[in-house]
Amino acid sequence: MTIDNQPDTRLDDVHLPAGADTVRLLTPEGVRTSDVRFDAWVSDIGPQQLLDLYEDMVVIRRIDSEATALQRQGELGLWPPLLGQEAAQIGSGRALRRDDFVFSSYREHGVAYCRGAGLVDLLRVWRGTTQSGWNPYDINMATPQVIIGAQTLHATGYAIGIQADGTDAASIAYFGDGATSEGDVNEALIFAATYAAPVIFFCQNNQYAISEPVGLQAQRPIAERAPGFGVPSVRVDGNDVLAVMAVTRSALDRARSGGGPTFIEAVTYRMGPHTTADDPSRYRDPAELDEWRAKDPIARVEAHLAAEGLLTPERLTAIQEHADRVAAEMRQGVVALQDPDPLSVFDNVYAEPHTGLARERDHYSRYLRTFVGGDR
Structure with a gap:
């Protein structure tokens, strides 16, 4: 947010030319410095x-x-x-x-x-x-x-x-x-x-x-x-x-x-x-x-x-x-996060029903059922 007393200087006026130093207000030693631009x-x-x-x-x-x-x-x-x-x-x-x-x-x-x-x-x-x-x-x-x-x-x-x-x-x-x-x-x-x-x-x-x-x-x-x-x-x-x-x-x-x-x-x-x-x-x-x-x-x-x-x-x-x-x-x-339902990867891909996606979902569901305990 901007502050109430906005300074006149904008970044158009303070573009740093080649070789200009870096803006700093607090040194590595913790000393507060002054920069009239900022x-x-x-x-x-x-x-x-x-x-x-x-x-x-x-x-x-x-x-x-x-x-x-x-x-x-x-x-x-x-x-x-x-x-x-x-x-x-x-x-x-x-x-x-x-x-x-x-x-x-x-x-x-x-x-x-x-x-x-x-x-x-x-x-x-x-x-x-x-x-x-x-x-x-x-x-x-x-x-x-x-x-x-x-x-x-x-x-x-x-x-x-x-x-x-x-x-x-x-x-x-x-x-x-x-x-x-x-x-x-x-x-x-x-x-x-x-x-x-x-x-x-x-x-x-x-x-x-x-x-x-x-x-x-x-x-x-x-x-x-x-x-x-x-x-x-x-x-x-x-x-x-x-x-x-x-x-x-x-x-x-x-x-x-x-x-x-x-x-x-x-x-x-x-x-x-x-x-x-x-x-x-x-x-x-x-x-x-x-x-x-x-x-x-x-x-x-x-x-x-x-x-x-x-x-x-x-x-x-x-x-x-x-x-x-x-x-x-x-x-x-x-x-504590739980793994998502594997088939949820197909959710919210398209706003409307999509036959190609439905086919892929069916293929993946049948693939999951090949695993021991698979119940998809």
């Missing part, structure tokens, strides 16, 4: 609001670690961890309004948490008990897209629909650095610029497209690509929850006021594997991981709050206990 966008974030953002990040990290443990214990088929990207997701997710619509990839569990996705809903698809974790219209967030970059086209199309409806909502697409090399992302930028669509392209540059470092495909900052399509861009410290919120709010205001699309490059780091099927030690220098641990998004907020006397040991314990309760509730719910 300070006003978070002027309403006082001690309590910052504590809330900190708690969000602690909770989603706990959810992530629990999901990883569930996968290692055979309760999930796969899990894409978000460790290290909490600030990018919470900072942007909490900037959105309820009527905005989110189109994400498979790693935006923190954004889904902000949108109100149920704890078990975050994991259903990874347990293999459903084809979709939630009803997109219940929380205004599409189910995660596995096809790399495809969601940028979906977000752009939805934004053009928003224009037709005449509302001031916006859409936002989340994707990684690797997706920027996909044709879909480039096509989406062209359409968004052409129609001045109210869409935000939010790139979480976590330094790796699976095992390929970003430097192999991006010789310049990724944010510099968007202006070539006519889309203003901004590069932000993706481990700084305040800075991420500020630039996202500014971009949303631009979209709502008819200014068109914005590209945000949130520079962050994937501290864990690409998925639980990946071993990052095979392609990543341990010294690099140590370097980024010093920029941890949660640690810097904790350091700031502690220095300001706002994070007492009692409050810290309460937040951690809350995170543990959330993780326990999620675990209990996920383990």
